[in-house]
Amino acid sequence: MWKKLSLRTRLTILYAGLLALLLTILGVTFFIDTRNLLIENTASHIRATAKPIIEHWLYGENLSSQAIEGTKKKPDSKYLKKISRQLARDLTSRNVVAIVLDKNGKVIANGKVLEEEPAPVSPNPFYYRRAFSGENEVTYILSTDNKNVLVLLIPLRSAPGSDHVLGVVQLSSPLTPVERILYRHGLTLAVGTLITLILGTALGLLLISSALSELRHMIATCQSITEGRMDQRVHLPQRSDEVGQLAQAFNRMVERLEASFSAQRRFVASAAHELRTPLTALRGSLEVLMRGAQDDPATVAHLCHGMYREVLRLSKLCEELLDLAKLEISENVQKEKVVLKEFVNEFEEQARVLSQEREISILEGPSVSLKADPNMLKQILFDLLQNALQHTGRNGRIALGWKLGDNGVDIWVEDNGHGILAEDLPHIFEPFYQGKKVSECGEHHKGSGLGLTLVKAMVEAHGGSIEVRSEVNRGTTFLIKLPFE
Amino acid sequence: MTENGFDTSCGASSGTRILVIEDEDTITEFLKTGLKYEGYQVTIAKDGVTGVDCAREMEPDLIILDIMLPDKDGFEVCRRIRRRDSDVPILMLTAKKEISDKVKGLDVGADDYLTKPFSFEELLARIRALLRRSGRAVDSTELRVVDIVLNTETREVYKGGKKVSLTPTEFSLLELFMRHPRRVFTRETLLNRIWGYDYAGDTNIVDVHISHLRDKIGDKPPCLIRTHYGVGYAFYPGEGK
Numbered sequence: 001m002w003k004k005l006s007l008r009t010r011l012t013i014l015y016a017g018l019l020a021l022l023l024t025i026l027g028v029t030f031f032i033d034t035r036n037l038l039i040e041n042t043a044s045h046i047r048a049t050a051k052p053i054i055e056h057w058l059y060g061e062n063l064s065s066q067a068i069e070g071t072k073k074k075p076d077s078k079y080l081k082k083i084s085r086q087l088a089r090d091l092t093s094r095n096v097v098a099i100v101l102d103k104n105g106k107v108i109a110n111g112k113v114l115e116e117e118p119a120p121v122s123p124n125p126f127y128y129r130r131a132f133s134g135e136n137e138v139t140y141i142l143s144t145d146n147k148n149v150l151v152l153l154i155p156l157r158s159a160p161g162s163d164h165v166l167g168v169v170q171l172s173s174p175l176t177p178v179e180r181i182l183y184r185h186g187l188t189l190a191v192g193t194l195i196t197l198i199l200g201t202a203l204g205l206l207l208i209s210s211a212l213s214e215l216r217h218m219i220a221t222c223q224s225i226t227e228g229r230m231d232q233r234v235h236l237p238q239r240s241d242e243v244g245q246l247a248q249a250f251n252r253m254v255e256r257l258e259a260s261f262s263a264q265r266r267f268v269a270s271a272a273h274e275l276r277t278p279l280t281a282l283r284g285s286l287e288v289l290m291r292g293a294q295d296d297p298a299t300v301a302h303l304c305h306g307m308y309r310e311v312l313r314l315s316k317l318c319e320e321l322l323d324l325a326k327l328e329i330s331e332n333v334q335k336e337k338v339v340l341k342e343f344v345n346e347f348e349e350q351a352r353v354l355s356q357e358r359e360i361s362i363l364e365g366p367s368v369s370l371k372a373d374p375n376m377l378k379q380i381l382f383d384l385l386q387n388a389l390q391h392t393g394r395n396g397r398i399a400l401g402w403k404l405g406d407n408g409v410d411i412w413v414e415d416n417g418h419g420i421l422a423e424d425l426p427h428i429f430e431p432f433y434q435g436k437k438v439s440e441c442g443e444h445h446k447g448s449g450l451g452l453t454l455v456k457a458m459v460e461a462h463g464g465s466i467e468v469r470s471e472v473n474r475g476t477t478f479l480i481k482l483p484f485e
Numbered sequence: 486m487t488e489n490g491f492d493t494s495c496g497a498s499s500g501t502r503i504l505v506i507e508d509e510d511t512i513t514e515f516l517k518t519g520l521k522y523e524g525y526q527v528t529i530a531k532d533g534v535t536g537v538d539c540a541r542e543m544e545p546d547l548i549i550l551d552i553m554l555p556d557k558d559g560f561e562v563c564r565r566i567r568r569r570d571s572d573v574p575i576l577m578l579t580a581k582k583e584i585s586d587k588v589k590g591l592d593v594g595a596d597d598y599l600t601k602p603f604s605f606e607e608l609l610a611r612i613r614a615l616l617r618r619s620g621r622a623v624d625s626t627e628l629r630v631v632d633i634v635l636n637t638e639t640r641e642v643y644k645g646g647k648k649v650s651l652t653p654t655e656f657s658l659l660e661l662f663m664r665h666p667r668r669v670f671t672r673e674t675l676l677n678r679i680w681g682y683d684y685a686g687d688t689n690i691v692d693v694h695i696s697h698l699r700d701k702i703g704d705k706p707p708c709l710i711r712t713h714y715g716v717g718y719a720f721y722p723g724e725g726k
Contacts, residue, residue, distance in 0.1 A: 276580045280602035281511035287605035288519035290677040292670065295717075299518055306511040 008205075008212050015204040016197065023193040031186055038178045039150060043139050046152055046171055050091055050098075054169065057087045058156060074158050077103065080166045084109035087169070092117055096173045100156075101128060103167055121149055121172045131155050131168045141175065148175040214243050218250060230258040263430075270432030274317060274449060278310040320450040324431070324457065333461045335371045340402055340409065347378060348400075351385055357394050363401030370409055370484045376458045383455045384413040384478050391417035391476065408464070408483040415477075420470040428468065429456040501616065502526045504545035506536035506562060507578065508555050516549065519605055524665070525612075533557040540566045540573070547615055549608075550595070551578045552586065560593045567594035574615035578603070628663045630709070630722040633702060635663055644702050654679060655698045662710060662720035671717035691718075 002010065058075050084100040091098035092111030097120045100109040105128050110120055121142055131138045131153035138153040152171040158164040214236055224232045233254065234247040285303045293299045341364060348362055381400070388398045392415050399414040420428060427433045432449035455478075459466045463483050470476040503525045507513050513529045520527045528543060530536035533554045540548060548566065552559035563575055577590045577598040590598050596618075597611050628635040634643040640656055642649045651659065657679045661670070670678075672688035680686070695710060695718060704710055710720055 273580050276601040277509050277512070280578075281509065281515060283602045284512065284519065284605045284608075285515040287682070288515045288522065290674075290682050291519065291605070292522055292674040292678070293518055295669075295671045295674060303515060303518060306514045310511050 008208055011208045011212075012201065012205045015208070016201040019200045019204070020197055023196060027189045027193050031182070031189060034185055035178075035182050038181060039141070039175070042150060042173065042175075042178055043152055046096055046150075046173060047154070049093075049096075050152075050154060050169070050171060053090045054087065054154065054156065055160070057083050057090070059160065075166060076158065077166055080156065081108055084167075089113065091169065091171060095177075096171050098169055098171050099123070101168045101170060103132065103165070105129075105132070105168075108167070118149075118172070118174050120170070121151060123170050124151075127151070127153055128168060128170075132165055134163060134165055142172075148179065149173065150175050150178075211243055214247065218247065221250075225254060230254065230261060267431045270449070271317075271321060274432050275314070278314045278317075281310045282307055317450075320454065323454060324450060333373045333376065335373055335462075337369050338372045338374050338377060339367070339369045340365075340411075341367050343374065343377065344400065344402070347381055351381075351400075354382075354385065355389055355398065358389065358392060359395075359397045361397070361399045363399060365402040365409075366404055368402075368404065368409055368484075370482060372462055372482060376461070380455050380458050380480065381411075381413070383451045384480075387451060387478075388413060388415035388417065388476070391415060391419075393417070405481050408481055411480045411482065413478045413480075414475065416475040419472040419474055419476055420468070421472060422470075425468060425470060428452050429466070501547070502528065502543060502545045503547045503549060503612070504528050504530060504536070504539050504543065505549045506530045506533065506539075506554065506559075507549070507551040508532060508553075509551070512551075515605075520612075523609060531555075533559070533562040536562055537565045541569055544570070545573060546619075547612060548573055548575045549578060549612075550575055552590070553580060560589060563590070563593045563595055572619065574619045576608075576611055576615060628660065630663050630666070630720075633659075633663070633709075635660060642702075649701050651698070651701060652694075654694055655701065658694060658698055659702070662718075663722075666720050666722050669713050669717055669719040675717065 005013075080100070080102070088098045088100050088109040088111035090111075092113070094116060095118070097118050098111040099107050099120045101123055102108045105123065105125060107123070112118070112120060121144065124140075124142070127138050127140055132155060134155055134157075136155065140151050142149045142151050150173045152173075154169045154171065155165045156167045156169060158166055214234075217236075218234050221232050221234050233251050236244060236247045238244075285307045289300065289303055293303065344362060344364070348360070351360055385398065385400075388396075392398065397416045400412070401414075402409055402411045404410070424433075429452050431453045456466050459480050459482070463485075465481050467479045467481070468476065469479070501524070503520055505513055505516050505520075505527060507516070507529070508531050513531070517527045517529060528539055528545065530539045533556045536548075536550070536554075539545075550559050550563060550566075554562065559577060559579075563577070566573065566575065571594075574596045575594065577595040578601060579586050579590065579598055580601045587598050596615055599608060599611060626636060626638045628637070632645040635656075636642075637660060640653075642651055642656065642659065658675070661675075661678060672691045675691050676684055676686075676688060680690075698704075699708070699710055702709070707721075709722065710718055712718055
């Protein structure tokens with residue numbers, strides 16, 4: 001049942017419950033404290049008023065004047081009985097009524113005379129005994145009918161501080177004024193609590209709703225993304241709380257997904273496009289042959305030659321697609337220690353064979369070794385060399401070198417060819433990307449369009465990065481940054 | 486229709502000039518060979534600039550234009566050609582299947598498009614249709630040779646005014662011969678063109694159908710359809726008279 005409620009309802013109920021509990025505890029504590037304070041205050045006030053009156057009657061001039069010369073100046077039961085009426089009367093006021101009890105707990109005097117004075121309550125033997133045994137502060141509240149009465153008992157001692165108790169004065173005062181104050185207080189507290197609770201709950205509901213509405217917005221966005229609309233984003237007003245962070249993280253995630261999806265789509269589209277040209281040539285040539293060209297040996301040879309070229313192109317494309325897929329599926333990098341100087345020297349020999357008339361120079365850097373897959377490293381350098389060869393004329397110059405970079409080795413391959421247009425530069429690592437000007441030196445180079453893509457993939461599989469700088473008609477430099485490990 | 490009949494009946498009238506603007510060597514090779522075999526005069530331009538120049542100089546009857554060219558895209562080339570010559574039919578070759586490309590192609594003035602890889606036969610059909618629409622080639626529906634009249638629309642054949650009833654295969658054979666007079670067709674070629682590229686039967690079937698056809702049109706020596714021993718068959722309309 002609880003779990004079936006929406007998060008918003010649950011949070012609101014919890015919030016309101018907690019708020020109510022807290023306010024109630026606070027209110028009750030405050031109420032009880034106030035009540036105790038008021039009662040104590042009343043009690044000590046009554047005691048303070050009573051004290052000089054009692055002392056006056058028990059130990060004052062009255063006693064000296066009444067005492068018989070030569071006997072001890074101490075009040076006794078007889079004396080108490082004598083003064084009890086006046087004592088009770090003096091202690092009685094509009095709010096307080098006093099009665100005097102003797103050592104047996106019998107009422108010997110009642111202070112109430114006037115009509116408006118409160119009636120005394122009958123003494124409670126339990127409290128009486130406590131007071132009679134010498135306890136000073138015996139105070140209790142007696143609830144009769146619907147009235148609460150504060151009852152104070154004061155032992156009457158034969159001398160100040162003496163253990164000998166002659167009797168007890170019981171002062172009783174109705175708590176009506178205190179209760180009136182407490183009632184007002186309680187009412188204020190209750191109304192305040194209720195208002196706070198309502199306002200708090202409303203505010204909480206608002207906060208929870210606003211926090212959750214953005215979650216709901218995100219859910220809706222998720223759903224439309226699931227339906228294939230990858231361009232959807234969560235738009236939230238600038239906020240830096242958890243919801244804002246979640247939204248940002250979510251948007252970043254979708255952005256990456258979208259980028260990788262669209263890269264994949266572009267790749268597939270370009271791959272299909274790249275397959276179309278050889279397929280068109282093959283299909284067309286075959287049809288032409290079958291429609292009659294097969295009867296002319298020269299034409300057959302000519303068309304067959306072209307078809308063979310296209311088949312080779314398809315095979316190469318196929319291989320490269322597979323390589324790329326392989327790279328993307330598992331980074332099958334098998335690292336081992338490569339001493340760069342030895343490695344480049346070995347590469348140089350093979351590079352010279354490839355480059356024919358072009359000049360190749362090696363600029364040796366510091367002797368370092370790094371952990372890398374030697375086959376891939378060789379493939380990377382060969383592909384970059386191939387690229388340089390394709391973009392330089394017959395007397396082109398190609399330089400290869402390395403230096404220490406931050407935290408690794410920087411290897412560069414530089415040519416003085418005709419360069420890459422600035423607008424093409426950001427795209428040259430995309431699969432099948434063909435620049436606006438494929439070639440300027442007349443020769444028609446048709447790579448598969450995957451060479452540099454593969455180079456980048458291989459460099460990145462090593463945890464490295466590749467950069468390119470190029471100036472039209474000045475040349476191109478590829479810089480590979482590889483980490484030591 | 487001209488008086489002597491057979492000149493114009495050379496279906497793809499031998500004077501029709503086609504300009505191919507395409508940079509892929511293998512594609513231009515087969516287009517050139519194939520279209521020549523169909524009786525067209527073919528000129529190749531390997532980039533857009535050359536293509537525009539050629540279009541201006543040679544005034545072709547039809548242009549086949551690839552969208553992906555090394556120097557500029559085919560749309561631009563098409564627009565430039567159209568600026569000079571509003572008439573010439575332009576058939577665009579596109580590697581993309583996107584509708585937007587096709588629409589754009591038609592917008593800049595192309596008359597038709599084909600998606601790579603296309604069938605050569607379909608290309609021929611489109612070329613014929615474009616030429617017919619533009620009224621440049623007399624690709625007639627009625628072929629006349631001597632006293633034989635063949636109507637490609639009604640698929641009826643008359644010999645000396647009398648209707649001859651032919652099977653579809655015999656009709657296709659006769660149409661092929663009448664469209665390509667004097668050209669020698671091997672049995673394999675005839676099989677491929679009439680029975681289809683994937684027909685895997687014996688070539689003897691060609692001889693059987695030719696023999697039936699000769700009977701039906703009353704072909705007597707000197708025959709219209711002549712056998713080249715060890716090679717195949719050819720159609721000689723002039724000598725038949």
